[in-house]
Amino acid sequence: GLESRSLTRVLKNMEEKGLIYRKPDVNDGRSVRIFLTDEGKRKKEVSRETVLAFNQRVRSVIPESKLNVFFDVIEDIIKIIESNNIYENNPAPLYDKSFASRIQLGNFEDDMPKIKDYDWTIEVVVENLDIKKIVFDQVEKYRTPGTLITSNTSGILINHMLEGRSEDFQKHFCGTHFFNPPRYLKLLEIIPTKKTDPEITDFIMNYGDLYLGKTTVLAKDTPAFIANRVGIFAILKVIESMQKLGLNVDEIDKLTGPVIGRPKSATFRTSDVVGLDTLVKVANGLYAGLPNDEGRDTFKLPDVVGKLMENNWLGDKTKQGFYKKTKDENGKRQILTLNLETLAYEPKKKAKFATLEATKTVDNLKERYSMLFAGKDKAGEFYRDSFYALFQYVTNRIPEIADELYKIDDAICAGFGWEVGPFETWDSVNVEKTVKKMEETGYKPNQWVYDMLDAGITSFYTAKDGIRHYYDIESKSYKAVPGAEEYIILDNIRENKVLWSNSGSTIFDLGDGVLNIEFHTKMNTLGGEVVEGINKAIDMAEKDYRGLVNGNQGAQFSAGANLGMVFMYAIEQEFDEVDFMIRHFQNTMMRVRYSSVPVVVAPHGLTLGGGCEMSRHADVIQAA
Numbered sequence: 001g002l003e004s005r006s007l008t009r010v011l012k013n014m015e016e017k018g019l020i021y022r023k024p025d026v027n028d029g030r031s032v033r034i035f036l037t038d039e040g041k042r043k044k045e046v047s048r049e050t051v052l053a054f055n056q057r058v059r060s061v062i063p064e065s066k067l068n069v070f071f072d073v074i075e076d077i078i079k080i081i082e083s084n085n086i087y088e089n090n091p092a093p094l095y096d097k098s099f100a101s102r103i104q105l106g107n108f109e110d111d112m113p114k115i116k117d118y119d120w121t122i123e124v125v126v127e128n129l130d131i132k133k134i135v136f137d138q139v140e141k142y143r144t145p146g147t148l149i150t151s152n153t154s155g156i157l158i159n160h161m162l163e164g165r166s167e168d169f170q171k172h173f174c175g176t177h178f179f180n181p182p183r184y185l186k187l188l189e190i191i192p193t194k195k196t197d198p199e200i201t202d203f204i205m206n207y208g209d210l211y212l213g214k215t216t217v218l219a220k221d222t223p224a225f226i227a228n229r230v231g232i233f234a235i236l237k238v239i240e241s242m243q244k245l246g247l248n249v250d251e252i253d254k255l256t257g258p259v260i261g262r263p264k265s266a267t268f269r270t271s272d273v274v275g276l277d278t279l280v281k282v283a284n285g286l287y288a289g290l291p292n293d294e295g296r297d298t299f300k301l302p303d304v305v306g307k308l309m310e311n312n313w314l315g316d317k318t319k320q321g322f323y324k325k326t327k328d329e330n331g332k333r334q335i336l337t338l339n340l341e342t343l344a345y346e347p348k349k350k351a352k353f354a355t356l357e358a359t360k361t362v363d364n365l366k367e368r369y370s371m372l373f374a375g376k377d378k379a380g381e382f383y384r385d386s387f388y389a390l391f392q393y394v395t396n397r398i399p400e401i402a403d404e405l406y407k408i409d410d411a412i413c414a415g416f417g418w419e420v421g422p423f424e425t426w427d428s429v430n431v432e433k434t435v436k437k438m439e440e441t442g443y444k445p446n447q448w449v450y451d452m453l454d455a456g457i458t459s460f461y462t463a464k465d466g467i468r469h470y471y472d473i474e475s476k477s478y479k480a481v482p483g484a485e486e487y488i489i490l491d492n493i494r495e496n497k498v499l500w501s502n503s504g505s506t507i508f509d510l511g512d513g514v515l516n517i518e519f520h521t522k523m524n525t526l527g528g529e530v531v532e533g534i535n536k537a538i539d540m541a542e543k544d545y546r547g548l549v550n551g552n553q554g555a556q557f558s559a560g561a562n563l564g565m566v567f568m569y570a571i572e573q574e575f576d577e578v579d580f581m582i583r584h585f586q587n588t589m590m591r592v593r594y595s596s597v598p599v600v601v602a603p604h605g606l607t608l609g610g611g612c613e614m615s616r617h618a619d620v621i622q623a624a
Contacts (some may be wrong), residue, residue, distance in 0.1 A: 560609020
């Protein structure tokens with residue numbers, strides 16, 4: 001079942017391990033015959049015995065009626081392995097294909113002793129507490145005392161895993177929930193138990209941030225922790241609001257994508273990518289495990305989801321879900337959308353709303369929210385209903401899942417790819433006015449929000465001396481977000497540190513004699529206004545300052561030159577203008593290169609064309 005590249009790699013690996021050897025075929029000089037070595041024969045026999053023992057064990061613990069389902073799952077796993085998925089997945093799970101050599105396969109019987117040589121062992125087996133305990137018995141047997149042992153569970157309470165464990169194990173054990181796919185989603189939830197050494201918790205929080213590049217969030221040991229608890233509620237509330245307002249799949253994905261700072265996959269496309277069965281499993285677990293949650297009914301899945309499960313329409317893994325890829329009569333690829341009323345697939349429909357049309361020219365997400373919430377059409381109704389419910393829900397989760405509100409925002413942004421979290425979104429639409437509108441539609445936040453407003457505090461976040469602060473419920477005052485003092489957030493100094501600006505760029509005084517030039521055009525493209533800003537910043541820095549930083553906090557650093565202007569001049573055959581633009585841009589890049597003060601460029605995300613060129617000319621690149 002392996003393609004030739006995979007087979008060659010497997011054979012090479014087996015040969016290096018001394019399991020096979022090759023001989024030329026005496027009947028055909030061009031061919032090679034492969035033979036098992038004595039070690040290979042032994043391994044083969046062990047493998048055969050292991051498979052038989054495994055078969056017997058499976059039949060002893062799984063009812064006959066469930067065996068077909070179990071073996072179907074095993075077949076799926078084998079297909080995934082044989083399809084060489086780690087190399088071919090899109091998006092790629094590895095930064096570089098060569099990194100696959102860092103991954104070694106093993107089994108719990110032959111290879112578990114190897115963990116004695118490692119500092120950190122992470123359990124990532126099936127979500128079954130009994131099976132996890134069996135694995136932990138083995139880990140306990142071979143791990144070196146004092147080494148870290150953590151669980152990547154997303155649905156089992158961490159404290160339930162302590163039973164039968166030694167004191168040293170308990171002291172060095174906690175939950176480390178990496179969001180999947182870990183290369184792309186930054187969230188790492190750290191869940192200590194009542195027995196975890198606080199020094200261990202602090203170490204993993206710092207290590208995850210500093211060395212793994214994660215957004216580490218300290219979570220309480222509650223069902224689904226922070227991100228999934230809030231994120232799954234938000235998704236299911238979207239479906240609930242959709243049904244209430246008679247909207248369809250295409251309309252919802254239009255309303256819940258980039259326009260509100262969410263991924264392009266929005267709601268239903270995300271479900272297809274992740275797998276509907278995954279969503280169902282988490283939602284069912286939350287419904288069963290949260291009998292006292294006021295939002296529990298939202299976790300009760302609608303009938304249509306049950307029908308999709310019955311039909312095995314789980315998304316990409318079954319080739320169809322809320323969407324289905326197919327070909328028309330001309331063989332052209334097309335994507336069909338599921339009609340949730342008829343359960344028939346139909347051509348995609350273009351979703352149009354007056355509210356969305358009105359916000360097309362508004363690039364600032366927080367400014368856009370006010371317009372979306374004020375919409376008079378179904379889009380506006382949808383945003384108010386779904387967000388008001390979310391606002392109510394997150395206020396009731398403190399202190400249940402987290403003591404500080406910023407942890408909820410951090411977790412949902414890093415785990416679900418939102419640009420702004422629930423509390424920050426609420427700030428952008430005026431907390432005080434929104435509370436009154438929520439009450440009019442049947443939603444009511446927790447009492448601590450009223451207490452905050454009564455004390456004259458009207459936002460969940462504020463900036464003081466350039467450092468971000470959050471409202472602390474226990475002390476009823478603002479506190480600095482931990483670690484915020486280590487970062488410069490341009491929005492936090494925008495009010496009193498701006499020295500110069502035009503329509504495409506802004507120059508800030510960062511302190512210590514250093515300036516910062518920020519771009520804020522569409523996708524931070526480099527047009528005339530940005531080039532003017534760069535030259536102005538260098539002029540100012542060379543005259544009165546010690547250095548210049550070129551950095552911004554947009555979604556992308558820069559998509560390169562504004563080719564729209566070049567195209568327009570070319571169409572009109574204004575070649576002198578094109579020549580001037582190119583020369584002026586290149587002269588500006590040379591100013592970056594040869595400036596009399598150091599120039600640091602801080603690229604992130606998309607850094608194309610001129611953005612890349614400017615980075616290469618910098619004295620220092622500080623990439624993120």
